[in-house]
Amino acid sequence: MHISEGILSAPVLITGAGLTATAVGYSLKKIEYKEVPKVAILSSVFFVASLIHVPLGPASIHLILNGLTGLLLGWSAFPAILVALALQGILFQFGGITTLGINTLNMALPAIICFYLFNQGVRSKNNFIAQILAFLCGFLAVLLSGIMVAVVLVFTGEGFLQAAKLLLIAHFPVMILEGVLTTFCIGFLRKVKPEILSIG
Amino acid sequence: MIKEKFSEGDSLLHNLDPRIKIIVALFFSVSVAVIDKYNSLFFALLLAIFLIIVSKLKVKEIISRLLVVNSFIFLLWLMLPFTLPGEIIYTLGSLSISREGIHYVFLITLKSNTIILATLALLSTSSIYNLIHALSHFHVPDKLIHLFFFTFRYLQTIHSEYIRLNNALKIRGFKAQTNFHTYRTFAYLIGMILVRSYDRSKRVYDAMLCRGFKGKFWILDHFTFKQSDFVSGIIMISCIIGLVLWS
Structure with a gap:
């Protein structure tokens, strides 16, 4: 859900950049040097995940997985997503310099909200509850990102209202898909390597 | 492989100090993003095309990159002219096309392409490692620099790991379809x-x-900061200042 260059108004871009800079600054203070390789390697996993195209009916969509990123990284999700988006910008020209701040915010804030909401829950002893929460985590992260993109568009110009609504509706299947994938992935990690889920 | 296709080459822009290029690219993108006048945007587009010519990048590659980005913008062409309110210039059944809508989408197309061309010419002509190194000169926090280094370093490793696992899937006759089996398989692959x-x-x-x-x-x-870096930097920055003042 990148917003390309040249769409948003200057106040929106500046607010986005400011908030992202603050959040990244705060989270860098919390990261210790010994955690840097871990955050970076997980950040590259999510970069690679965004290159995976999954079929959905006649179309195919690429994964976002910001809910899972939030669960595994906590506050470190902010710099991790910033770095991944910056590299995508340079390597593939998706997004760009002026939209880096707002795009990071739109992806990373939902990730952190999901971290606080579901971090305890997905480690629950009850498998069923953990699965439900994992689904909600994947679903909600994309939903929140979609809402943020929509709000940002409407802030730029009220004329975007219709387009923003369409965008949100079009992303509904993506939310379901992300929820399903997050559920399976959390289930896998719970079985294979539960200690990954206790980072953050 | 995830490749930095454009970073190898021998042109004025390839040899320019990455620090200068980052400043110019930032300054240029921000200016184009806030300008709303057609004539200065066309001038900016010309500048960007000029940079591409100077950088001697392969036109074919550039066009294929532009096509990908413009496929997103094409979606906007399908939506905004119909959804933006304004003076109606054409009615198509129950849909009506507004002048404001067309104007807006055109501006977006122009701005996006201009910024992308300029970033291609300026940033993609340096290797990522050089860009990260340049960032460290701008007092970007140490840990963020380390993150950049590591993420890019391990991107290659993890991407080849993904390719390897994906090949293993294909050998076992896996076909991606719209069903739970496919989604479970992809989720387990990412989990692995x-x-x-x-x-x-x-x-x-x-x-x-x-x-x-x-x-x-x-x-x-x-x-090493050369005299030619200084001169090219000054010329490019003054072009951008001219652009902003003119609009």
């Missing part, structure tokens, strides 16, 4: 990459400690 990466990150840090890591990366290859 996560598990391996988690272990890898521990090994990497241990290896760093063995080599005496104390929170600093030593850079051996330093930039």
Whole structure:
């Protein structure tokens, strides 16, 4: 859900950049040097995940997985997503310099909200509850990102209202898909390597 | 492989100090993003095309990159002319096309393409490592620089791991379709990459400690600021200032 260059108004871009800079600054203070390789390697996993195209009916969509990123990284999700988006910008020209701040915010804030909401829950002893929460985590992260993109568009110009609504509706299947994938992935990690889920 | 296709080459822009290029690219993108006048935007587009010519990048590659980005913008062409309110210039059944809508989408198309061309010419002509090194000169926090270095370094490794696992799937006759089996398989594949990466990150840090890591990366290859860097920087910055004043 990148917003390309040249769409948003200057106040929106500046607010986005400011908030992202603050959040990244705060989270860098919390990261210790010994955690840097871990955050970076997980950040590259999510970069690679965004290159995976999954079929959905006649179309195919690429994964976002910001809910899972939030669960595994906590506050470190902010710099991790910033770095991944910056590299995508340079390597593939998706997004760009002026939209880096707002795009990071739109992806990373939902990730952190999901971290606080579901971090305890997905480690629950009850498998069923953990699965439900994992689904909600994947679903909600994309939903929140979609809402943020929509709000940002409407802030730029009220004329975007219709387009923003369409965008949100079009992303509904993506939310379901992300929820399903997050559920399976959390289930896998719970079985294979539960200690990954206790980072953050 | 994830490749930096454009970073190899021999042109004025390839040899320019990355620090200058980052400043110019930032300044240019921000200016184009806020300008709303057609004539100055066309001038900006000409500047960007000029940069592409100077950078001697392959036109075919550039066009294929532009096509990908413009496919997103094409979606806007399908939506905004119909949904933006304004003076109606054409009615198509129950849909009506507004002048404001067309104007807006055209501006967006122009701005996006201009910024992308300029960033291609300026940033993609440096290697990522050089760009990260340049960022460290701008007082970007150390840890963020380390994150950039590591993420890019391990991107290649993890991407080839993904390719390997994907090949293993294909050999076993896996076909991606719209069903739970496919989604479970992809989720497990990502889970497997996560598990391996988690272990890898521990090994990497241990290896760093063995080599005496104390929170600093030593850079051996330093930039030298040449007179030609200074001159090209001044010329490009004054073009952008002219652009902003003119609009």
